[in-house]
Amino acid sequence: MSGLLRLQRDLVLPLLRIVLLGWLLATRFIGASEGLRASLRKHPLELLHAPHLERTLGQLGWWPPPGGLVAAVGPALLICGICALIGLATRPALLLTGLAFIVINAVGSGWGFFNHTPALPGQLLLALALLPGSTGFSLDRCLLLAWRRRRGDSTPWLEIVCPPVPRFGEIFVGAVVGAFYTASGLAKVRADLLPWLSGSTLQWYLAGGARSLQYWYGPLDSDTISGHLYMGQVSPLGKWLASSSAMMAVLSWVTLATELFAPVFLILGRWWRVGFVVVAFGFHVVVRLTLGPAFTDWIIVDVVLVVPFLVSVFRRGQRSAVPVVESDAAISEIRARL
Amino acid sequence: MKPAWGHGVWCVVASLLLFVPNVAAVVVPFEAWPYTCAPMFAASPVDNALYLPTFILEKKDGSTEPLPTLPASGISEWLFKRAFLIEAWGSDDPSTSFGHVDDDTAAKRAARIERFVQAMIRHTRRSKRPVFDDVVALRIDLEQTQPVKSKRVLGRYVVAAHHFETRQRLEHQHSIAEVP
Structure with a gap:
């Protein structure tokens, strides 16, 4: 437990905030809010009468929103997402962006x-809105730095712009990512282990x-139904592999092992994490080329989890991904003695 | 340097909000956006059959036609079939996340289907689409496409009575044409 709360200066969460929001704003969010507005204008009831949405939002009593509010939804979400990306009112912006993203996507679900x-x-x-460390390199913290400097505070800039935080945040993000892969692996074990x-x-x-x-x-030949299918596209590569x-047996075993043990690899250590990301990247590429779904968002998250570590290894030629907090403490102590 | 207490509190909140429901979704299993047991590509009907459901409108003049889909009715065909299975018909497999109901009965299923079809009819009327104006009943057919082709009627929703009646076998339904 103490390990989880050990302080470190980690770049994974700030980088995840910036890269993930940049990607979502460019691809899904603008698209989603545009789509939301267009749909609400042209076929409003298509969105409003999704069974889940009608049941859940109908109970809340605030749906459908009045016309003026509808026109403001897209731009408001966009501004909120940009604030979260650059880090202006970082946590509230992240929370609102996350909730709006979840509600919009819940329509399809x-x-x-x-x-x-x-x-x-x-x-x-949502995790970024709550976890310590996600406000690193935000506009909020830059403004705080400027304000402190005006007051004559000489604290090192990095201590203010990206202060050390508990390791928990980085490990938690790895665990959530791992949970998705494990869920997929366990679903296969549960539904169809021997096949x-x-x-x-x-x-x-395939x-x-x-x-x-x-x-x-x-x-x-029965009236009982088990489920519905997730469509797999038929590609020449998929057919050849099939x-x-x-x-097929080898690919199945690799898939199961990768998915089931994802959290272990993601939490065990940074080199284990790199190994997992390499395998997962290959796995997603094969899935894209054979079955169709790209899972680009997942690949981006996977890569962000290891980029700060790999950059630090590349730059310093050592295996420590973060400046060790103890050395910061030692510097402070030496300063105090001087 | 020690971590602030505030950090610990938010870590606990994040765990309760995200990690615990994720684990629950895997263990139960269930899907409730954004929590998932990720069942994609998990099961295959290797020894089983594939079924294609179709929704047929029985008109007042005695004619029949398939339920119109986008844009005529505002209903997406494949999404409607999935939503119907999850929300109304229900999966008979307790290990699946596709809308299994514990201790399900024919009466409970009929009640779910009645709610679902009523919502669909309301949707078409609110959006001024005259899909159900001259319709007596909505019939749900289930076609088995492999390994052997066959067809049967799952049931029939009578619009005026708001009532769903289950029917068993195609061979008992003389009004339905045989599949060639």
Whole structure:
């Protein structure tokens, strides 16, 4: 426990805030808010009568919003997201952005399509709003530095702009990312363990078995239904891979191992984390080329988790990702003696 | 240098808000955006069958037609089929996250379907789409597409009575044409 609260100056959370919000604003958020406004103007009830949304928001009594509010939703979300990115009123901006992102994406989920790709960044926005360390290199802290300097405070700039925080934040983000992968691995174990181990489930998807999102599956010749399918696209590479049962078994085992043990790799140590990210990157590329889903948001998060460490290794030629806090303390002590 | 107490409090809040529900979603399992048990590509119907549900409108003049989809009705076909399975019909597999209901009964299922179809009819009327104006009933057919083709009727929602009646087998329903 004391390890979790040990102080360190970590760049993972500030970098995650900046990169993730930059990516989401450019791809999903602007798109989503534009889409939200366009949909509300053209076919308002399409959004409003998603079963989940009607049930949950209808109970709150504030949906649908009045027309003027609708027109303001897109720009307000955009400004909020930019504030979170540059770090102006960082935590409130992160919280509002995260909540809005989650509500917008919940519409699709209400219709029975749980989009797994934005679920991870949605959770991480909320995590960043709460965890210590995410306000590093924010405009808030730069303004604080300027104010302190005007008052004659000579504290080193880095102590104010990116102060040491408990390690918990960095480890927590790794654990949340790992939980998503483990969930996916356990779902395979739970639903179809033996066919997964033999490679036949993966083979079925890669060979184009799930060719339409409209299908349900269940036992033969029965009124009972088990679930609906996630569509896998049929690609030449996927078909080629599916032609080899041995290849399917190997890929299935690698997939299961990567997913099930993700949190262990992500928490164990920084080199373990790098190893996991390399494997996960390859895994996502193969999934994209064979089954279709890109999971770009997940790849970006994975890479951000290891970039500060790799940069520090590259720059200093040593394995310590962060300036050790003890050395800061030693410097302060020497200063005090002088 | 010691960590501030405030840090610890927010760490606990973040754990309660994110980590605990994530673990619960995996263990139960369930999906409630943004918490997920990530069931994508987990199951395959290797030994089972694939089914294609279709929703048929039975008109007052005796004719039938498939439920119109976007843009005529404002309903996306594949999303509607997924939402119907999760929200109304329910999965019979207790280990799935696709809307399984514990201790489910035919009456509970019929009540769910009635609520669901009523919401859909309200939606089309509010959006001024005359989809259900001359409709007597909404029939739900289930076509088995593999390994053997067959077709049966899951049930029929009677619009005027707001009532869903379950029907068993296609062979007992003379009004439905045989699948070639």
